[in-house]
Amino acid sequence: MSLLNVKDLSVILSTSEGPARAVRNLNFHLNRGETLGIVGESGCGKSMAALALMGLLPEQSETVGEIKFDGQNLLEKSDADMCQIRGNRLAMIFQEPMTSLNPVHTVGHQIMEPLRLHRNMSDNDARSETLRLLDRVGIPNPKELVDNYPHQLSGGQRQRVMIAIALSCQPDILIADEPTTALDVTIQDQILELIQTLVREEGMSLILISHDLGVISENTDNILVMYGGSAVETGQTAQIFDELIHPYTQGLFAAMPKLGRARGGRLVTIPGTVPDLISLPSGCTFTDRCPLATDICRNTPPPAVEVKANHFAACHHIDEARNRKTEELFS
Amino acid sequence: MRFSDFSFAFPAILSAIMLTAILGPGGVNSILAIGLYNIPVFARLTRGSANSIWTREFVMAARASGKGRFRITFEHILPNILSIIIVQATILFAIAILAEAALSYLGLGTQPPEPSWGRMLNEAQTLMFLDPMQAIYPGIAIAIAVFGLNLLGDGLRDVLDPRLSRKR
Numbered sequence: 001m002s003l004l005n006v007k008d009l010s011v012i013l014s015t016s017e018g019p020a021r022a023v024r025n026l027n028f029h030l031n032r033g034e035t036l037g038i039v040g041e042s043g044c045g046k047s048m049a050a051l052a053l054m055g056l057l058p059e060q061s062e063t064v065g066e067i068k069f070d071g072q073n074l075l076e077k078s079d080a081d082m083c084q085i086r087g088n089r090l091a092m093i094f095q096e097p098m099t100s101l102n103p104v105h106t107v108g109h110q111i112m113e114p115l116r117l118h119r120n121m122s123d124n125d126a127r128s129e130t131l132r133l134l135d136r137v138g139i140p141n142p143k144e145l146v147d148n149y150p151h152q153l154s155g156g157q158r159q160r161v162m163i164a165i166a167l168s169c170q171p172d173i174l175i176a177d178e179p180t181t182a183l184d185v186t187i188q189d190q191i192l193e194l195i196q197t198l199v200r201e202e203g204m205s206l207i208l209i210s211h212d213l214g215v216i217s218e219n220t221d222n223i224l225v226m227y228g229g230s231a232v233e234t235g236q237t238a239q240i241f242d243e244l245i246h247p248y249t250q251g252l253f254a255a256m257p258k259l260g261r262a263r264g265g266r267l268v269t270i271p272g273t274v275p276d277l278i279s280l281p282s283g284c285t286f287t288d289r290c291p292l293a294t295d296i297c298r299n300t301p302p303p304a305v306e307v308k309a310n311h312f313a314a315c316h317h318i319d320e321a322r323n324r325k326t327e328e329l330f331s
Numbered sequence: 332m333r334f335s336d337f338s339f340a341f342p343a344i345l346s347a348i349m350l351t352a353i354l355g356p357g358g359v360n361s362i363l364a365i366g367l368y369n370i371p372v373f374a375r376l377t378r379g380s381a382n383s384i385w386t387r388e389f390v391m392a393a394r395a396s397g398k399g400r401f402r403i404t405f406e407h408i409l410p411n412i413l414s415i416i417i418v419q420a421t422i423l424f425a426i427a428i429l430a431e432a433a434l435s436y437l438g439l440g441t442q443p444p445e446p447s448w449g450r451m452l453n454e455a456q457t458l459m460f461l462d463p464m465q466a467i468y469p470g471i472a473i474a475i476a477v478f479g480l481n482l483l484g485d486g487l488r489d490v491l492d493p494r495l496s497r498k499r
Contacts, residue, residue, distance in 0.1 A: 056395060102410075
């Protein structure tokens with residue numbers, strides 16, 4: 001049985017303009033030690049899905065469906081029970097290392113917190129464990145840095161500290177929500193490599209959320225492509241990179257700038273913008289931007305079809321999408 | 332918060348006069364009157380700044396590491412707004428001294444034989460031309476106390492805010 005099993009997860013946010021369905025009928029599962037990448041452009045519900053897993057959605061929201069973690073449905077748990085799980089068995093790294101640390105506490109204090117909270121460590125034990133963790137995440141001089149305040153650290157160092165905090169209680173699942181978006185490219189690589197190594201060595205599962213296909217391809221076993229709050233394509237990373245099926249996935253790939261392309265040529269884009277989550281179309285959410293869209297797409301939500309073993313795509317025109325070259329679809 | 336809106340509708344000193352008029356003049360009553368009418372200022376300031384801290388990312392990170400609301404309030408929110416509250420407290424302290432002086436000047440504050448700068452000013456009034464220093468000394472005392480408290484507020488803020496402090 002999988003460690004995490006998400007079934008028909010929907011998140012409805014109540015906004016002043018009406019209910020917005022940020023996540024719609026999401027299904028996925030994650031085995032121990034596996035890595036899953038969630039890709040999609042801004043506003044497609046990636047972060048909302050992650051926050052729903054952690055039980056950290058804003059108060060004006062409703063979550064329906066089932067999140068089975070280690071046999072227990074997290075959505076049925078009280079906040080007090082979730083506090084026992086968060087940081088202990090499920091940990092999360094955020095996008096902005098600059099603001100994710102409390103400016104008034106030292107770094108050491110903030111790493112020791114979860115150790116004291118979840119593992120009831122004494123101050124001395126927590127401190128030596130903190131030094132070990134800082135060393136583990138590649139901070140060169142833990143003894144000096146442990147008593148520094150966050151503003152004295154660089155962005156990369158802060159993200160390493162965030163990773164140390166997430167790692168402190170040896171969680172079963174690590175959720176990394178765009179962990180490198182705010183960092184510059186050279187640091188990005190180091191941080192991703194660090195996450196990779198730690199995940200492998202500690203035997204954790206990883207959910208990596210990103211809009212960067214390069215990052216996802218190098219760091220995950222499975223991929224979930226999200227659009228308009230629902231999954232449009234899922235499968236093993238190698239499989240998906242081998243054959244892109246859903247027109248949206250093809251569009252995402254076509255939109256990646258490539259080295260060696262003639263200078264002065266225009267970059268490929270997917271026409272249009274992400275759909276308004278408040279007034280989603282009744283059929284496929286990608287209809288308005290899809291080059292293959294027909295009437296059936298507008299009115300009937302597409303079922304997820306298993307194209308190959310464990311490779312699903314939700315589209316009415318799978319055969320057509322498979323036979324057309326990506327370049328033809330988006331040019 | 333509704334109560335604080337109500338008390339904001341009246342000038343603080345007027346309310347204090349009203350309260351001492353009801354409770355009767357005296358040291359304790361004037362302390363009560365001034366104190367009560369300063370509570371909403373703190374309530375509003377604390378609530379406002381706490382709400383803005385609650386939306387910050389590190390609070391989300393703290394929740395993600397499994398802390399409950401109570402812990403977050405005391406360990407993350409309070410230290411971040413403490414300097415604002417302390418600065419406000421010293422400023423209000425200064426204002427309260429002025430208010431007490433005003434109440435005593437009107438005869439509603441501290442009663443004899445307890446001394447009060449405000450009443451000293453009141454009593455010196457009749458002797459203004461014979462011995463002006465009688466009024467000037469308590470006046471200077473009030474000014475220095477108020478100014479000193481304001482300086483204290485600034486100093487405390489510099490010490491308490493890790494972003495402003497430098498290793499010396």
